[in-house]
Structure formats: C-alpha cells, structure tokens
Amino acid sequence: MPVEVSWARLGDAHDGLRSLLDPVERARLDATPDPATRGRFLVGCALSRLLLGELLGMPPADVPLRRVCPRCGGPHGKPRLDAPAGSAAYDFSVTHSGALIGVAVCAGAEVGLDVEDADAALDVDSAARIALSARESAILRSLPPADRKPAFLRIWTRKEAVLKALGVGLHMPLHALEMSPPEAPPTVLAWPDHPAAVRRELHLADMVVDGVHPAVVAVAVPRTGSGAGVGPTGVRVTEHDRSGAVSSYGRLG
Template identity: 65%
Template sequence: MAGHPVQVWWARLEDARAGLRGLLDPVERVRYEATVDPAGKGRFLVGCALSRLVLGELLGLAPADVPLRRVCPRCGGPHGKVRLAPPPDGPGDAPPASDSSITFSVTHSGALVGVAVCRGGEVGLDVEESHGDMDVDSAARVALSDAELAALYARPAAERQPAFLRTWTRKEAVLKALGVGLGVPPRELEVSGPEQPPSVLAWPARFATRPPVTSMADMVVDGVHPAAVAVAVTGAGHGAGAGRGEAAAVRLTSHDGSQVLAGYDR
C-alpha cells in the first residue's frame, strides 16, 4: 500500500497570544474561557489557531470561517475529535472533492503543539514531551500489552522511558486516526518494537475481523521528543489482511507552525 502524504506543523506554548483569540468560534471561546490551567488554556488556543490558519490556507477560507465541529460519540458534547464540518446548506455549497477529503489531527504535550493534515485517510498525530520525572511503571501497566510489557522490562532501566514513549506515541496516533482515542483500552492494541518500523501487530477485538489499512511514521521534535503519525483507511479497497504488520511509510512533510502563527498579526 502506498503511503499517504501528511503535512505536520509544530508550534509551542509560547506562541499563544491574545490576538489569536479572534480566530476562535463561539464553542471554542467558551471552552477557552472555562479552562483554568494557564498552560492548558494556551495549548488549546495555539491548537485551534494553528488548525484554522493551516486549514484556511488549504481550503481558501478565512481562518475564522473554517467550519470545525467537535461532537463526542458517547455523550454528544462538544469535545470529541475535531473535524471539518459538512456544509450546512446542502451539496451545492460543498467544497471541491479534493478539499472535502481533508482530515486533520491536533496534539499537545508540555510546551509542544502539533497539527497534522492528510487527504484521503483519517489522520492521527501524537507527541509526548520527554522528561525525567515520568512514572514509566504506572503508565506502562495501563498502556502496554503483556508482550510489550515483557519487552520493556527486558531493557536496562535507563532505556525504558524512551522505549515506552516511542511505543505510546504510535498507539495514540493509531487510536486518534480511528477516532476512538482512549475509548479503546490501549493494552488491546499492540505495535512493533521501538527499533522496528512502525506497524500494528494486533488489533483490539472490535477491529480484529476487518482491520483498517494503516500507514505510520515516527518523528522526533526538537531532537528529543518522540511523535508519531498514523493514517487509517476503513472504506473500499481495504483488504482482509491489511494492517497486520504491513503498514507503508507515510510521506511526511514538517513545517514551522510558530512561523504561521507569528504571521497572523491581528
């Protein structure tokens, strides 16, 4: 399977500034104002603003006019995976087919914020800020399968955090591409080892009989922080054995999201 082209923009918490608030729609503004944690507030603002600026350029729309929609599949609340909304006035107002195929994913960890955009598949992006005080043992028990746990603890202690974070970013990217997030226990999804090309080895039960075709790629941000991208295709043309260790490389392009935000001077 040929990999899908994915573009990723990276920005920082320090890029948050008051002028970006004018890009938020009413739902985003309510969530922004309700966020108490200053860092969380800044990350949300940067993620929304960067998404709107990038997608607006691709769609030929003003950033504030990009139709974003968040709907939780479980409760219907405005906090699910963010997507481009369908046109409200029927097919006559739909964007061209090449634009309507766009999907995107937002991630943040610590001071890092990323936005990935893809055409023709559901994209998921994850980044994890690498730091020394992480409780790897507790996180691994929740996130890793039995086989992955055994492989992790076969490593010297000093290697466990980077190995875990590489595995976790891959899992999170896949779950985000599928639109399920942590609604599926990550222990049920098994991925290849950190030194191996990224691929899915075992799917959660709900996907096992017809797994999606999945492309994956690893990234490193600022030379330190692991990140991963996954693209899932669940429609026509997806074969019965696809996705089982056969993931093709994503055609990945990285961009400076901080520069995009700095160029918005309102």
C-alpha cells in the same frame, strides 16, 4: 499517502488568536482554568484554522469545524472539518505535550498525530501496567533502566496516534492494541476486537521533534486485506515549523 505536519509552541499563544475561534472554542477556552492548558488549546485551534484556511482558500476564522463527542454529544470530540461542497475532504489531528503543539492534515484519509514531551516526569512502570500488552511490557523490562522511558514513549505515541486516527480515543482496550518493538519500524501487530479497528489498515511513521521529543503520525484507510497493519512506507510526512505564523497572527503594530 502524503501528510502535512506543522508544529508550534506554547509561547506562541497570545490574545490576538482569540479572533480565530468560534463560539464553542471560545467557551471552552474561557472555561479552562490552567494557563498552560488554555494556551495549548488556543494555539492548537489557531494552528488548525490557519492550515485548513490555506488549503480551502478561506479566512481561518471561517473554517467550519465540528467538535462533537460521538458518545455524549458534548463539544469535546475529535475536531472535524465540515468541508464545503466541492472541496477536498481533509482530516486533521491536533496534539500537544509540554510546550509542543502539532497539527497533521491529510486528504482523503483519517489521520492521527501524537507527540510526547521527553522531559516530562513519568512513572514508567505504572504507565506500562496501564498501557502495554504483556509482550510489550516484557520488551520494556529487558532494556537497561535508562532506555525504558524513551522506549515506552515511542510505543505510547504509536498507540495514541492509532487511537486518534480511528477516532476512538482511549475507549479501545490498550492492552489489546499491540505495536512493534520501539526499535523496529512502526506497525500494528495485534488489533483489539473493536469495530473501528477491524475495518481499517494503519500506515504509521515515527518522527522526532526538536531532536528529542517522540512523535508519530498514523493514517487509517479501509482494510483491503487480512494483515494487521502496514509499515511506514505508506506515509510521506512533510514537516513545517509554523511558530512564526501563529505568534505573529493578529498582533498589533
């Protein structure tokens, strides 16, 4: 299953990218008070539209996207592509953490991408109580203190990528979604009793961005057997650095 993953940076944000956004995206951008959050959203929208525009052969500003929450109908759900009739069906996933913004694109399957800033402050014990199963927490406690944060981030990025691929956000019980140990190939060991989970298999691949930041891509496909998940061999990831394309788009001069 081929997946294209492209990365950009918070520093790529500039006002010229606003021309790529649709009215819903511009309203959300203008309603976001924090400059860093606003910049990450702007770059994520621009990068998504540039990539999908290339694939669909259309201007990036014309790429038809939907941002509708399936629960409340608000404009904050996972963005979806309203693919024109006769074109390939692409799914995509946006992630951002710290200065990193990434977009994964996959044809014919649902995809989820997550990255975490390895340098961000984190209370590992508190986060583990919220996000990890009993077995995952025991593995974490068995590690030397210096190894616990990177181990937690590896497990967490796997879970977050799975949730994004399934399109359920954080509404799935995190303790019941159990991943393989951080040093092992990424695999789902236990599924929650959730309809989105029982219908799909997950293909996962670990990545490291800029040599330190953990990232994971997950691809969800209809379940064909009784296994809880599959390893990384089902995903072929190609990574690109698109900071130059984003930062130069729409600039004058």
